[in-house]
Amino acid sequence: MATRDAVFPAGRQDLYEQFRYSPAVRSGGFLFASGQVGSREDGSPEPDLARQAELAFENLDGVLAAAGCTFADIVDLTVYVVDPEVMLPHFIAAREKWWGEPPYPTLTGVGVTWLSGFSIELKAVARLREEAA
Template sequence: MKRQMINPSEARELYDRLHLSSATRVGDMIWVSGQVGMDRATNTVGQGMEAQARLAFENLKTVLEAAGATMADIVEIMTFHLDMEGSDIQEFVKVKDEYLPSDYPSWTGVGVTQLARPEFKIEIRAIAVAGCGAD
């Protein structure tokens, strides 16, 4: 089996500048790098947790599609949060449940003191198995 680097055109700048792939696929397994709440087309960070969570999940969806998978193929997510106790986590769970409404994947949430940019509130990484979802 060969390793395939997944880098949608929207994320090419990150690959060139930071030397990382948005995802790596080996066989049906896909490891997705952390996705943040930024609109890649405009480089605009979402205002508030709900907006950032939606953008991060949309970025995750884009990467999975480029890898030949869907959100239903996610078997695990790991999320990094600046606020694990306040309203941010509640807003995140609400958005998460819109993108992953059933057959919930494993989930580990980690509280951190900072992310790559000070305005980021959330980062989501995922593991998927192409073709295993209900879709």
């Protein structure tokens, strides 16, 4: 049976404790990252949609870094968006700052009606580097 351990980036610990979840879990050579939203430091939604998309990527980057990973290690990304016609251009613009070279990860986009006040959420699976596994 594979073991698992939680990964916590620096800061925002109160948010994880309040909602009782791990930002990411290492197991079986992979990192399973919880959905990261475009929240400000206090956990509130960023009202500017372009900035909210950027913050979602920044927050995901913090979780990846805490596990010794980068965006190049992501093998699967799921994007949840409220109002995809409005939000997808912001996602695409923010993604360009973080995406590396091909091969790109698999990508699934899901339109949803509610994300607790947010407009985008990024959930990722990344391979662990041997030194981090």
